[in-house]
Amino acid sequence: MDIEFRNISKQFQRVEGGVRQTFQALSPISFRIESGEFFAIVGPSGCGKSTLLNLLAGLEVPGSGEVLAAGKSVREPGPDRMVVFQEPGLMPWMTVRKNVEYGLKLRGLDRTERRERAMRYLRKVHLSRFADAMPHELSGGMRQRVSIARAFALEPKVLLMDEPFSALDSQTRDLLHDELQQIWQETRTTVLFVTHNLAEAVYLADRVLIMTAAPGSIKKIARVPYSHPREKNSTEITDAIRALHDDIKEEVNRVAAREMDPEWTPEDSKKRERDSFTLGEGI
Amino acid sequence: MSQGTLSPAQPAGNGGAGIYQNIATRLGFLLFLVFAWQVATMVTDIPSYLLPSPLEVASEFVRVVGDGTLFHSLRLSLSRMFIGYGISIVGGIAIGVLLARSWLVKQTLGSLFLSLQSLPSICWLPFALIWVGLNEGAVIAVIILGALFSIAITTESAIRNIPPIYTKVGRVLGARRVVLSRDVLFFAALPELIGGLKIGWTFAWRSLMAAELIRQDILGVGNLLETGRQFSNMPLMFAAIFTILAIGLTVDTLIFGNLERIVRRRWGLEK
Ligand SMILES: Nc1ncnc2c1ncn2[C@@H]1O[C@H](COP(=O)(O)OP(=O)(O)OP(=O)(O)O)[C@@H](O)[C@H]1O
Ligand SMILES: [Mg+2]
Numbered sequence: 055m056d057i058e059f060r061n062i063s064k065q066f067q068r069v070e071g072g073v074r075q076t077f078q079a080l081s082p083i084s085f086r087i088e089s090g091e092f093f094a095i096v097g098p099s100g101c102g103k104s105t106l107l108n109l110l111a112g113l114e115v116p117g118s119g120e121v122l123a124a125g126k127s128v129r130e131p132g133p134d135r136m137v138v139f140q141e142p143g144l145m146p147w148m149t150v151r152k153n154v155e156y157g158l159k160l161r162g163l164d165r166t167e168r169r170e171r172a173m174r175y176l177r178k179v180h181l182s183r184f185a186d187a188m189p190h191e192l193s194g195g196m197r198q199r200v201s202i203a204r205a206f207a208l209e210p211k212v213l214l215m216d217e218p219f220s221a222l223d224s225q226t227r228d229l230l231h232d233e234l235q236q237i238w239q240e241t242r243t244t245v246l247f248v249t250h251n252l253a254e255a256v257y258l259a260d261r262v263l264i265m266t267a268a269p270g271s272i273k274k275i276a277r278v279p280y281s282h283p284r285e286k287n288s289t290e291i292t293d294a295i296r297a298l299h300d301d302i303k304e305e306v307n308r309v310a311a312r313e314m315d316p317e318w319t320p321e322d323s324k325k326r327e328r329d330s331f332t333l334g335e336g337i
Numbered sequence: 338m339s340q341g342t343l344s345p346a347q348p349a350g351n352g353g354a355g356i357y358q359n360i361a362t363r364l365g366f367l368l369f370l371v372f373a374w375q376v377a378t379m380v381t382d383i384p385s386y387l388l389p390s391p392l393e394v395a396s397e398f399v400r401v402v403g404d405g406t407l408f409h410s411l412r413l414s415l416s417r418m419f420i421g422y423g424i425s426i427v428g429g430i431a432i433g434v435l436l437a438r439s440w441l442v443k444q445t446l447g448s449l450f451l452s453l454q455s456l457p458s459i460c461w462l463p464f465a466l467i468w469v470g471l472n473e474g475a476v477i478a479v480i481i482l483g484a485l486f487s488i489a490i491t492t493e494s495a496i497r498n499i500p501p502i503y504t505k506v507g508r509v510l511g512a513r514r515v516v517l518s519r520d521v522l523f524f525a526a527l528p529e530l531i532g533g534l535k536i537g538w539t540f541a542w543r544s545l546m547a548a549e550l551i552r553q554d555i556l557g558v559g560n561l562l563e564t565g566r567q568f569s570n571m572p573l574m575f576a577a578i579f580t581i582l583a584i585g586l587t588v589d590t591l592i593f594g595n596l597e598r599i600v601r602r603r604w605g606l607e608k
Contacts, residue, residue, distance in 0.1 A: 111509060112508075113505055113508065113509070130508075131508045131509045131511070132511075133511060135509075136509060136510075137505070137506075137509045139502060139505065139506070141502050143502040143503065143505070143506040145503065145506075145521065145524065145525075146603075146604040146605050146606075147524045147527075147603060147604055156510055156520070157510035157511060160510060160511040160512055160516070161511060188603065188605060189605065190604070190605020191605070204510075208510070
């Protein structure tokens, strides 16, 4: 399903020092996501990535403009758009399988259909053995896989992912990158993937949108012209990461300059970064 | 340390005692108390109207069970609880939902309830007697005034404390309004909700006992205490106290305690 963000802006009301203020989270922006595309959004903290994603999910309403999914204006959540959040958000009172089945039940599938479909998608994330476990018996990575299975089980036209792996350790993350890539290639679902990890975005996505610091706008949209499945530490990928690195760094520094004490300069972080930044790290 | 051996983890606090050992120890202590009490009444010459022996209390207990007094009183007290606490649950949860959902209700009724909650509900008895009359209704009103506010306020906090992720996930999966509340929000709030019902029960039970104690014109377990005093029947007073205690403990630990544990285990809030 193709997606269009058309002149989207978003304001929030905030209370600062007892005074109600309007905070501009997104300045008007427009872009399109092609059907079947893996589209990543990268930007510094607070730039409005989650807000953009929530607008497409139908969890927020835009201040101005429109989000179009397959040409239709988005007003509320719908079965064609599923979300994987940073927290797995599994319902702790249901078994793993019931969690996956719940959305299918709301969709009116009968018991056997639900069960069959839930198991099929649990197998895709290699967790069918844990179908009858309770969520609290699973590790963080396993829970996030259940959350991914729950979203895919509804066979949405678009999958929205909001920093789905950022709370996980790097080995688990590597594993989930591969699982996600594989399921995506099988289903060819359109994916909107939000992250602040540039390497992750470049490795997974067809195109990467880099956002400016708040109020969020488009700094650059870059194509990563390599076919899937990709090699994590290949020179193409590391070169592509390097090419975009300065863009994102500039915006991160801009946020930092706003938040840090006045004597802080970007050089402080650059030095440290040169020592520790290895390309492809944290993919 | 040369070898760095790891010893198996020891559960802290109870020295690794199992559940049966815990129960046995408590029972043993209880028996010891009763025994000490019996000995104390035998070796000293405290008169029975000040401190009866456990045997005297037991035989009085057998008497009031035998002639039906105790069960009759219990039935009256528990049916008052059933009505008063039942109304408090339904009303308290309904008001709690409104408090959580409506800014206006929160600012008006919310602040009023919060201040009323700090007033011991037995203070309302004189008003209830005048407004409702010298009947069951006045006692039930005191139960409701004891339990309703606390149930409403804990329900509100249970709803406010629902992590927003459940609402988001529920909505994305296709649950709306009533379905969202019934399938998702209710269960997400349940552990805290049960805590609120438990507190409400305690308030209700205490209010009822106070009301029954004060009112001489109605029967009930609280009233047995006052009857015992009027007839200088100290064993009856003890029998009544133990009955009141037993009901409190049964509901608190057996019903609410178990319910809370089952829910918290299933939710993964405790092992
Ligand atoms: N409901 C809200 N009320 C007020 N301000 C909000 C609300 N939601 C978001 N904001 C503000 O809007 C800005 C953008 O928020 P958003 O969550 O989209 O950022 P983000 O890019 O996802 O950040 P992060 O990387 O930290 O997740 C932030 O400054 C945030 O404080
Ligand atoms: Mg975010």
